[in-house]
Structure formats: C-alpha cells, structure tokens
Amino acid sequence: ETGVTQTPRHLVMGMTNKKSLKCEQHLGHNAMYWYKQSAKKPLELMFVYNFKEQTENNSVPSRFSPECPNSSHLFLHLHTLQPEDSALYLCASSQATPNYGYTFGSGTRLTVV
Amino acid sequence: DQQVKQNSPSLSVQEGRISILNCDYTNSMFDYFLWYKKYPAEGPTFLISISSIKDKNEDGRFTVFLNKSAKHLSLHIVPSQPGDSAVYFCAASALGNQFYFGTGTSLTVIP
Numbered sequence: 068e069t070g071v072t073q074t075p076r077h078l079v080m081g082m083t084n085k086k087s088l089k090c091e092q093h094l095g096h097n098a099m100y101w102y103k104q105s106a107k108k109p110l111e112l113m114f115v116y117n118f119k120e121q122t123e124n125n126s127v128p129s130r131f132s133p134e135c136p137n138s139s140h141l142f143l144h145l146h147t148l149q150p151e152d153s154a155l156y157l158c159a160s161s162q163a164t165p166n167y168g169y170t171f172g173s174g175t176r177l178t179v180v
Numbered sequence: 181d182q183q184v185k186q187n188s189p190s191l192s193v194q195e196g197r198i199s200i201l202n203c204d205y206t207n208s209m210f211d212y213f214l215w216y217k218k219y220p221a222e223g224p225t226f227l228i229s230i231s232s233i234k235d236k237n238e239d240g241r242f243t244v245f246l247n248k249s250a251k252h253l254s255l256h257i258v259p260s261q262p263g264d265s266a267v268y269f270c271a272a273s274a275l276g277n278q279f280y281f282g283t284g285t286s287l288t289v290i291p
Contacts (some may be wrong), residue, residue: 071223166273166277168271168279176221
C-alpha cells in the first residue's frame, strides 16, 4: 500500500466515548500532521511530529491526544468530545525540512452526537 | 489572523473556458506556494507549486501566477473540464516550514 492511509473513514461517537483515529504513511516521510477541516474554515493545524517528536500543538484541547510511535504511524485519541468537534480530520506527511508540501490521507469524517 | 485568504468561496465556469482562482496572503516571508485540489470524501491532492523566485509555473492545463508585490497568486485552468469540479486550496510557507491554508474555492465546471 502506498501514500497516506487513514482509518476509519467515518466515525460516529457519543460525547462519553473514547475512540482513536489511525494514520499510516508509506512514503518514507519523517514528519506527520493532524489537520481539522470544518465547514467554511481554513484547514486548522492541530499537531506536528518531526522524527516522532511532537514539535507543535496549536492550542488543541486536551480531549484530543496524539501519539506517534514511529515515523510511519500517527494516532489521534479522542475522549469526551463535543458536538462542535464534528469535522473532517486529515492526516498528512512530508519531509521534515525543507517541507515542500504535504501528502494527505482521505480523512476521517467524525460526527459527535 | 488568517495569513492566506481565498475570498471567493465558489466559482462556476463553462466547460472549455478559463477558470481563474485567486489567493491573497499577508506574510511577506512566504516563499513557497502550493495549490491543492480536493474532491468530496477525499483528502486534498497536490496540484501545482511555485517558488517566490518565479512569477509563473505551468503544468499542462494548469498555470500558477505569483505577484509578490501584491501578495497575490492565481491558478488558471485552461480549458476547464467537468472533472476539474472540486474545491481548490492555496497554501503558503516560509523557509520550508509549515504551510498555511486558505478556506478553499469550490469550482463547478458546467458541461
């Protein structure tokens, strides 16, 4: 398998649930990202990992918890989410530096009920 | 404060005509720019890039123009095809660091 793969594609969860999003890249990249896309808003950068180390956390609430066990895998653990967290969550990868652009996964469409 | 802006949320064009999508930015340190294309239920895919040392880059039907003094870039699609109907995002970065994205422009090409 090539590119950036995200699972699941769709997720519906209650506000008290705990779930995880998974991302895997087979491109040999050493940086991975979580983005959130809400309607009529720009893509919002949530977390950045360079060489498995978290280098950026854009003031994301603690109910979102990232994990990067190696440079090919990235997780986003979700717990006690709010309905306003419903969005498309996109994973991307790139070379760390210089960054000439991202390769995105297909995203996980999350609905919090 | 949004550093990359796409002020037209949508655009409709007849098949065969030119589509022009616009993007403005505020950070004069931005030196590398990308356009991504996104179909529904898919992630954005890379379309074309331009470095600040150039003012034009062409790839088939797609051309990106950069006007540094105006902090403006545009994507031209000629001729437009129905398969080009998608949301187009511009993105900008400085010195090989993270990219900042616009809100996207939804292009509809009418057969």
